[in-house]
Amino acid sequence: MEKIIVADDELEIRELIKVCLENEGYEVVTVKNGKQAVEAVDSSVGLIILDVMMPIMNGIMACNEIRKKSSIPIIFLTAKTQDSDMIFGLSAGADDYIKKPFTPPVLIAKIKAVLRRYRILGADAYEDKSDKKIYVKDLVIDIESHNVIRENKEIHLTKTEFDILLLLANHKGQVFSIERIYESVWNEAYIDVSANTVMVHIKKLRNKIKNTEQNEYIKTVWGVGYKIEK
Secondary structure (H helix, E strand, O other): OOOEEEOOOHHHHHHHHHHHHOOOOEEEEEEHHHHHHHHHHOOOOEEEEEEEOOOOOOHHHHHHHHHOOOOOOOOEOOOOOHHHHHHHHOOOOOOOOEEEEOOOHHHHHHHHHHHHHHHOOOOOHHHHOOOOOEEEEEEEEEEOOOEEEOOOEEEEEOOOHHEEEEHHHHHOOOOHHHHHHHHHOOOOOOOOOOOHHHHHHHHHHHHHHHHOOOOOOOOEEEOOOEEEEO
């Protein structure tokens, strides 16, 4: 059973989330502020939900403290709706956010998407990757700076293109289906129209990183998906 910490200073919200999550089979620990959330983190916790505005220690501060010792997935719960607020929260180390007021189905979908991505990519995808690089033939993927370099020249990728490349490069030799790529990179449940979205992005990515016809980085495994060879 996955354990989830819920930190919010409003009792009603804590209880609502607790009921929703327990109905889905999760174990739930509720706390009133960020300080208590930080203190409750241990190896048995699978995800943390942090309200941004809390007394004693707010969600941003709590996220910063948790990130010093853990790569556990964090979702912000916030009444703020400005894009700048969302960007700031994600930059602090959160993996996603949920806007108040929320509906239980949205809450559950967000949680499952973040947990699914964490399981697929592994904890390494959330850890500090200072100075770590991945090499794919003559490509250098700098995880910290989100740069892709070949022969000392940067290849400009969008965030989504970079995330697809990183997913495949982190698992060389492993074939990823279109569905799995979509759910890992977009953090959303896969639907039929999602296939075209993935294929378009992979085509653009291939065009940007392709050096010669013989030097193909991303291989198509017909009827299965895509991979980067070891």
